[in-house]
Amino acid sequence: MSEIAEPVDLAVGRRLNPDAVGWTRRPLHRTALPWTGRAKRWEYWGIVTRRFVLGLTIADLDYANLTQVYAYDRLRRHEVSLNTTKLGPLRPGLSDDLPPITVSSGPLTFADHGRGTRISVQSERVTVALEAEGGDDALGVVVPWSPRRFQYTLKDPARPLSGTIEVDGEREAVVAGWGVLDRGRGVWPYRMTWNWGAGSGDVGGRRLGLQLGGKWTDGTGQTENGLFVDGRLHHWIDDLQWSYDLEDPASPWTVTGPDVEATLTPFHRRVAKTQLGVIASRTHQAFGRWSGWARGGKGVEHRLDGLVGWAEEARNRW
Numbered sequence: 001m002s003e004i005a006e007p008v009d010l011a012v013g014r015r016l017n018p019d020a021v022g023w024t025r026r027p028l029h030r031t032a033l034p035w036t037g038r039a040k041r042w043e044y045w046g047i048v049t050r051r052f053v054l055g056l057t058i059a060d061l062d063y064a065n066l067t068q069v070y071a072y073d074r075l076r077r078h079e080v081s082l083n084t085t086k087l088g089p090l091r092p093g094l095s096d097d098l099p100p101i102t103v104s105s106g107p108l109t110f111a112d113h114g115r116g117t118r119i120s121v122q123s124e125r126v127t128v129a130l131e132a133e134g135g136d137d138a139l140g141v142v143v144p145w146s147p148r149r150f151q152y153t154l155k156d157p158a159r160p161l162s163g164t165i166e167v168d169g170e171r172e173a174v175v176a177g178w179g180v181l182d183r184g185r186g187v188w189p190y191r192m193t194w195n196w197g198a199g200s201g202d203v204g205g206r207r208l209g210l211q212l213g214g215k216w217t218d219g220t221g222q223t224e225n226g227l228f229v230d231g232r233l234h235h236w237i238d239d240l241q242w243s244y245d246l247e248d249p250a251s252p253w254t255v256t257g258p259d260v261e262a263t264l265t266p267f268h269r270r271v272a273k274t275q276l277g278v279i280a281s282r283t284h285q286a287f288g289r290w291s292g293w294a295r296g297g298k299g300v301e302h303r304l305d306g307l308v309g310w311a312e313e314a315r316n317r318w
Contacts (some may be wrong), residue, residue: 001022001023001195001221001222001223001237002021002022002023003022003023003024003235004020004022004023004024004028004029004140004184005024005028006028007028007029007030007098008020008028008029008030009029009030009035009140009185010029010030010031010032010150010152010156010172010185010186010288011031011033011150011187011302012147012214013031013034013199014036015019015147015148015156016033016142016144016146016147016148016150017272019232020142020152020217021144021148021222022141022142022222022231023139023140023141023142023222023235024140024141025137025138025139025140025233026137026138026140027098027099027138027140027183028098028140029098029140029142029152029185030096030097030098031152031185031186032096033096033185033186033187034187035062036062036148036179036187037062037063038062038187038188038189038208039060039061039062039098039185039186039187039188040060040061040062040151040184040185040186040187040188040318041058041059041060041090041093041096041184041185042057042058042059042060042094042182042183042184043057043058043059043094043103043110043182043183044056044057044058044059044087044179044181044182044183044184045110045132045177045179045180045181046180046182046198046309047119047130047165047177047178047180047181047183047198047309048177048178048200048287048310049161049165049172049173049174049177049178049310050074050172050175050176050177051073051074051075051165051170051172052071052072052073052074052165052167052172052267053070053071053072053074053287054071054072054128054134054165054289055068055069055070055106055270055285056068056069056070056071056108056110056113056119056128057092057098057120058103058104058108058109059091060089060090060094060095061092061279061318062089063087063088063089063091063261063278064085064086064087064088065085065086065088065089065105066084066085066274067083067084067105067106067107067108067308068081068082068084069081069083069107069108069121070082070084070270070272071124071126071165072088072136072268072270072287073167073168073170074267074268075170076170077268078167078168078194078310079270080125080126080167080168081303082107082123082125082126082273083108083274084272085125085276085279087200087204087263090091090105094098094144094185095275096185097168098290099112100113105138106123107121107265108120108121108259109152112134115130115133115134115135116132116133116134116135116138117131117132117134117159117181118131119131119132119163120132120177121138124287125167125168126165126166126167126168127164127165128164128165128166129163129164130161130163130164130165130174130177130179131161131162131163132159132160132161132173132179132181133159133160133161134156134159135199135231136159136228136231136232137222137228137232137233138154138155138156138181138233139154139156139211139226139233139235140152140154141153141154141155141217141222141223141224143216143217143222143224144220144221144222144223145219145220147270148160148187148209148236149186149187149188149189150186150187151184151185151186151187151188152184152186152214153182153183153184153186153224154179154181154182154183154184155180155182155198155211155224156180156182156183156206156212157180157198157200157210157211157228157309158178158179158200158201158208158209158228158231159178159179159180159181159200160177160178160179160207161174161177161178162174162175162177164201164202165285166306167182174199178200178201178308178309179199179200180200180209180210180309182196183264188238188318189316189318190318191314191316192216192315193215193216193313193314193315194213194215194216194267194313195215195216195242195255195311195312195313196212196214196277196310196311196314196317197210197211197212197213197215197253197255197262197264197309197310197311197312198211198212198309198310199208199228199262199264199290199304199307199308199309200307200308200309201304201306201307201308203302203303203305203307204303205226205303206229206230206302207229207230207231208227208228208229208294208304208307209227209228210227210228210260210262210290210294210304210307210309211225211226211227211228212222212225212240212255212262212311213225213240214240214241214242214255214258215242215273215313217239218239219239221237222241223235223237223238225238225240225257225260226294227259227260227294227295229296229302232297234295234296234297236258236259236260236295238258238259239257240255240256240257240260241255241256241257242245242255243255244286244311246284246313249266249269249286250266250269251266252264252265252266253266253286253311255311258295259294259295260292260293260294260295261292261293261294262290262291262292262293262294262304263290263291263292264288264289264290264309264310264311265288265289265291266285266286266287266288266306267287267288267289268286268287268288269284269285269286269287270284270287271283272285278317278318279317279318280316280317280318281314281315281316282314283312283313283314283315284312284313284314285310285311285312286310286311286312287308287310288308288309288310288311289305289306289307290304290305290306290307290308290309291304291305291306292304292305
């Protein structure tokens with residue numbers, strides 16, 4: 001599993017560029033994709049603050065596009081879901097260029113600028129004006145299922161937030177919050193299941209970002225797993241073992257491997273379903289606090305106790 005240090009094209013014609021397979025510490029993949037009807041592009045921001053949890057999605061699936069705003073008020077235990085699904089590709093589409101990029105759809109806008117990203121939601125029930133600090137390492141990985149089926153993913157956790165969030169008239173001036181960017185570009189099989197876990201926070205005077213994946217990368221020779229310590233990525237090469245019970249919303253999620261033993265204890269679980277002809281998905285997403293340990297540079301173990309974030313299983317037909 002090689003680290004890539006220079007810009008590279010993800011695809012050559014209709015096939016994966018072999019030189020693109022590997023991982024990066026910053027966005028280096030130019031992701032122009034052939035039109036196959038199977039291309040997927042998305043920008044997702046997961047956000048946890050003292051009061052709110054947000055999930056913000058702009059997705060282009062070639063034959064359909066999705067805009068999703070999810071908000072959970074931790075104080076009132078109150079959920080808001082604002083979802084729009086339309087047939088046909090997103091117009092204008094999501095950028096395949098290297099950052100900085102700006103993407104918009106419906107009430108959502110994500111705009112890179114300087115060393116950060118502006119996150120905006122303008123809707124009747126949810127209004128967001130946040131700045132997510134950037135400039136540190138991010139984990140980019142190309143997953144090769146076959147020469148014609150492949151995915152570039154960029155995970156960027158533990159980005160400090162400032163700004164405001166308002167949900168159904170309840171407003172928070174964000175003084176302690178974290179953002180996680182998930183960027184995806186690829187050509188997918190019709191059916192796929194994945195696990196994803198993320199955690200962010202300050203522990204023992206260090207800013208930690210936890211990034212965990214599973215199922216969809218297993219056996220490909222690539223992983224999206226690692227620990228960020230004060231903005232520096234420590235990438236792990238091993239597949240991880242996930243344990244959880246979807247029938248019990250309050251039960252813990254446990255992820256283990258040679259470099260990590262982490263448990264998420266939920267304070268809330270979201271179940272999201274989509275059924276639109278050939279498109280179907282079901283996601284169980286548990287939000288909570290992490291505990292355990294993970295290994296950073298030079299084998300140093302870092303406690304994860306108190307990191308906030310989520311763990312999920314997603315099953316898709318798309």
